[in-house]
Amino acid sequence: MNHIACELNSILEGTVAEKMLSNFGKRIYFPKGIIVQSAEAKKFAETANATIGMAFHKGKPMILSALSDHLPYLSEAETVAYAPTAGVESVRELWFKHLLEKNPSLKAEFISLPVVVPGITAGISYMADIFFDKDQTVIINAPCWDNYSLIFEERREARLRNVSFLLDQSIDIVSITEAIEDEARTGEVRIVLNFPNNPAGYSPTSTEVDMLCECIYRAADSGANVFVLCDDAYYGLLYEDNTCKESIFCRLAGLHDRVLAVKADGPTKEDYVWGLRIAFITFGSKGLKKAHFDALIQKLMGTIRSSVSCSNTPAQFLLLKTFADQRTQDNKDRYFGILQRRYLAVRRFIDAHQNHPVLKALPFNSGYFMSFECTGISAESLRRVLLDKYGIGVIALGEKYIRIAFSALNEEQITPVLDTIFKAAEELA
Ligand SMILES: Cc1ncc(COP(=O)(O)O)c(C=O)c1O
Structure with a gap:
């Protein structure tokens, strides 16, 4: 070793x-090889630094103009240099x-x-x-x-x-x-x-x-x-x-x-x-x-x-x-609000449609997803029907579960999408 x-x-x-x-x-x-030696040189090599495998011009990494044009607020080093x-x-x-x-x-x-x-x-x-x-x-x-x-x-x-x-x-x-x-x-x-x-x-x-x-x-x-x-x-x-x-x-x-x-x-x-x-x-x-x-x-x-x-x-x-950036927290608060409203729309639908004969929601209160456990039908068959007949894409996890990414749906899509999923599942049973 x-x-x-x-x-x-x-x-x-x-x-x-x-x-x-x-x-x-x-x-x-x-290893105490190229990376460590190069980091040492970055600090102490005042005359010339010939350690790292990058190309420099007048002390800055060379960069293609198209790249700097597309990332105008990043310096050359922030764009193309190796990171530690x-x-x-x-x-x-x-x-x-x-x-x-x-x-x-x-x-x-x-x-x-x-x-x-x-x-x-x-x-x-x-x-x-x-x-x-x-x-x-x-x-x-x-x-x-x-x-x-x-x-x-x-x-x-x-x-x-x-x-x-x-x-x-x-x-x-x-x-x-x-x-x-x-x-x-x-x-x-x-x-x-x-x-x-x-x-x-x-x-x-x-x-x-x-x-x-x-x-x-x-x-x-x-x-x-x-x-x-x-x-x-x-x-x-x-x-x-x-x-x-x-x-x-x-x-x-x-x-x-x-x-x-x-x-x-x-x-x-x-x-x-x-x-x-x-x-x-x-x-x-x-x-x-x-x-x-x-x-x-x-x-x-x-x-x-x-x-x-x-x-x-x-x-x-x-x-x-x-x-x-000062806008970031506001953006995040707004996006969180949007996701939370989508979650609440799912929650309302599920609370109002308990005891479905085929689909049972797994507990959910967070994140991007909710899932249903399927009883008596295959999750993959449900996924295919939803995609082929109704143009709705969901994920089948094995034969038992389907996953809905409510994060990817507009709020107004949630009730009709869930409604269709419930009907399609009943039709399959
Ligand atoms: C539970 C979980 N962990 C990790 C990841 C992957 O994250 P990243 O895109 O940063 O690799 C995902 C993405 O779908 C995820 O659902």
Whole structure:
């Protein structure tokens, strides 16, 4: 094993992070090569900097005129220069500050500085690389975002333990506890918590967050090492008063020495920038100190360096400028209002159409989606009929569930679309 990887592993020795590392996670390191030497030269090479593989003219990166014309408010360096492997420092600090502002109970000492990754998907995939080996189990909500299967099962050969996290109108704490206790007996628990949830659109209440944390605490306290990945892709899109307004990551980060929590989040959905491809990974654990977080970040940087090398530079500077722009909060408030009204239109329809013979809504109160469980018909048949006969596109998740992205519908479309879905389902039964 490379000597830098050994050094990082010895810094992490005895911590939950070291115990949960995959074989790749143990081997990976960030070399003191081109990137480190070039960063040193950027600071100290006053006479000439011949380190980085970029082309400069009069001290600025060369840039095509068409690019600078289309991005007139970004400098050459903000547009075409390579970004640091872990992200532009000011962007990382901005997200750190935002995490603390959006989650008042989050304690800075329990979390790392966020690392920039090229999208939440990439961030989750990197965590799978670092913390999952073949045949290891990850507890996951069923139904879940379909990409988890590609990331954990196909890429990493881990095993998804599908547990229905939701029951009637709430979290199914009994099933979750059973799965966690069962895994805890093996000495290790790995779990993904995705709230607001894709595809159900549910987020827990504060009482449910308490129950989830108690259950994870008990597993850790019984001696198991626990890795929790909080996929917070839809963070903040909470439409009801009784949902917990903070990410469960805040609680998990300070819960127990044997709990390692990771927050995968970003502006993708929160800030309406789906194609910008920028997101963040933040580590949190009561048992880790700054040196441990730094070692984990070095391992994540090695993972980034060996795959995409670094994230998109203009995306990072555009995010900085967007956050500094006075119009942004107003825009966000307005868009939130639009989404909330769409949610309320769905809610009113569902409340007025209980006891449908075929479709039962899974609990929903947040995010972009709501889903129906189909009884007696196949979800795929319903999807085909809706598309072919009525020109309505929805997602079938296996044979049992259909997902409606109400975020993508105008408010006035919601009642007629749901009405058609209900009728089509009845006709199929
Ligand atoms: C639960 C969940 N996580 C992550 C993502 C992906 O986010 P990104 O586009 O930033 O990779 C999505 C997108 O659909 C999602 O639904």
